[in-house]
Amino acid sequence: MAITFEGYEKREKKINEALAKYGMKDLEEARDLCLSKGVDVEKIIKGTQPIAFENAVWAYTLGCAIAIKKNCTKAEDAAVAIGEGLQYFCVP
Secondary structure (H helix, E strand, C coil), X not given: CCCCCCCHHHHHHHHHHXXXXXXXXXXXXXXXXXXXXXXXXXXXXXXXXXXXXXXXXXXXXXHHHHHHHCCCCCHHHHHXXXXXXXXXXXXX
């Protein structure tokens, strides 16, 4: 499954840098990591904001995967890691 969303091309380089930095090959692997820990990011995002853009789902998925990779156990640390993931989705 190829993951795409509006503006993917503008974000692809930074997203791939983040994935490589944290040892993930693609966003699907990030999603699978989250799901393996019982975190369905898409369900959470769309449950909170049903009209959320797909890039929001994937940005939070990446952030959550980063938090998992960093073994965050405190909410503050997880929030920082999730924010890092969101930053990789910012368009320069």
